[in-house]
Amino acid sequence: MSSDTQSDPRGDPPRSAEVDRLFHALGDPTRRAMLDSLSIAPASVSKLAGALGITLTAVGQHLQILEEAGLVKTEKQGRVRSCRIERTGFDRLEQWIRDHRSHWERSFDRLHALLDEEQNG
Amino acid sequence: MSSDTQSDPRGDPPRSAEVDRLFHALGDPTRRAMLDSLSIAPASVSKLAGALGITLTAVGQHLQILEEAGLVKTEKQGRVRSCRIERTGFDRLEQWIRDHRSHWERSFDRLHALLDEEQNG
DNA sequence: GAAACAGTGAAGCATCCACTTGACAATTTA
DNA sequence: TAAATTGTCAAGTGGATGCTTCACTGTTTC
Numbered sequence: 001m002s003s004d005t006q007s008d009p010r011g012d013p014p015r016s017a018e019v020d021r022l023f024h025a026l027g028d029p030t031r032r033a034m035l036d037s038l039s040i041a042p043a044s045v046s047k048l049a050g051a052l053g054i055t056l057t058a059v060g061q062h063l064q065i066l067e068e069a070g071l072v073k074t075e076k077q078g079r080v081r082s083c084r085i086e087r088t089g090f091d092r093l094e095q096w097i098r099d100h101r102s103h104w105e106r107s108f109d110r111l112h113a114l115l116d117e118e119q120n121g
Numbered sequence: 122m123s124s125d126t127q128s129d130p131r132g133d134p135p136r137s138a139e140v141d142r143l144f145h146a147l148g149d150p151t152r153r154a155m156l157d158s159l160s161i162a163p164a165s166v167s168k169l170a171g172a173l174g175i176t177l178t179a180v181g182q183h184l185q186i187l188e189e190a191g192l193v194k195t196e197k198q199g200r201v202r203s204c205r206i207e208r209t210g211f212d213r214l215e216q217w218i219r220d221h222r223s224h225w226e227r228s229f230d231r232l233h234a235l236l237d238e239e240q241n242g
Numbered sequence: 243g244a245a246a247c248a249g250t251g252a253a254g255c256a257t258c259c260a261c262t263t264g265a266c267a268a269t270t271t272a
Numbered sequence: 273t274a275a276a277t278t279g280t281c282a283a284g285t286g287g288a289t290g291c292t293t294c295a296c297t298g299t300t301t302c
Contacts, residue, residue: 020150027148029141030260039224046278056279058261079269079278085225090218097215103160104206151290167248177249179291200248200299 018070019096022089025069030054031062035071035085042084139191140217143210146190151175152183156192156206163205 025031030052037043037051049059063083066072070088074081146152151173158164158172170180184204187193191209195202 019153023144023147023153026144028260032140032144035221039221044278054260055262057263057281060280061260076279081279085221090222094215094218097211097218100156100160100206101211149290165248175290176292178251178293181250182290197249202249 018092021065021069022071022092022096025065025071025089026093028062028065030058031066034059034062034066038072038083038085042082045081045083048083139213142186142190143192143213143217146186146192146210147214149183149186151179152187155180155183155187159193159204159206163203166202166204169204 033052034048037048043051045056045059045063049056052059063072063074063081066089067074067086070086070092071090072083073086074083076082154173155169158169164172166177166180166184170177173180184193184195184202187210188195188207191207191213192211193204194207195204197203
């Protein structure tokens, strides 16, 4: 509630907003379907709209979110906008997982150490 | 255990409801904050509620989503429910990335092959 | 037993979000 | 130029979602 969007006085690294955008983008099944499609081959807006059974407008809105998350790159030539996958978002996602994994693996170690202590002490 | 609604022995990655639940769970900043906290150390419901500045009820609702996504494991002893990170969800997330990465890296190869053809043809 | 503690369930509320429609802009084609 | 194609902008709508309050159960402590 009191926590608003821009002020983040606590220790979270500044990439927090980027992670936010990333996960929000991936949280929607339609956008993931778009990524599925683009993983196989680049496509135009109308091609995506046809494949997904939604309007051009909806695709455009999703594309903006995917682009801001670094998951998709689009480029307009003439009247056609072509879309393809971008590495950045995926790399960031993997980094996030690695960071967290290292954290809780350490915490598991501590837990086991404690249990061993109790058993042996 | 095998919570696969429909196992798909073919090459397709599990685009099932599990992936859906996983990304939906990760799409909310509060739930990710809970994971941040639990990555450092296990905690009770009220401890999480205090740290996040939300009610016990809200924490309970988030916990259910995180648990169904395989990201958190909870266990109640006496009147206290203790929560900690679960590997399953994270493993599944990494798998998803790997699957997609392999797909679009192939598509990049095809793209470059096409470009080379056009330049040489 | 009474009181404090820890959590759960149901219902409501305010906001967010995916999607649509309709009007418009820009580019290609006839 | 007119018409078709491709996409964009603005505004609105229905449903999902996060969070709350209130009432309640079960557990520990006095």
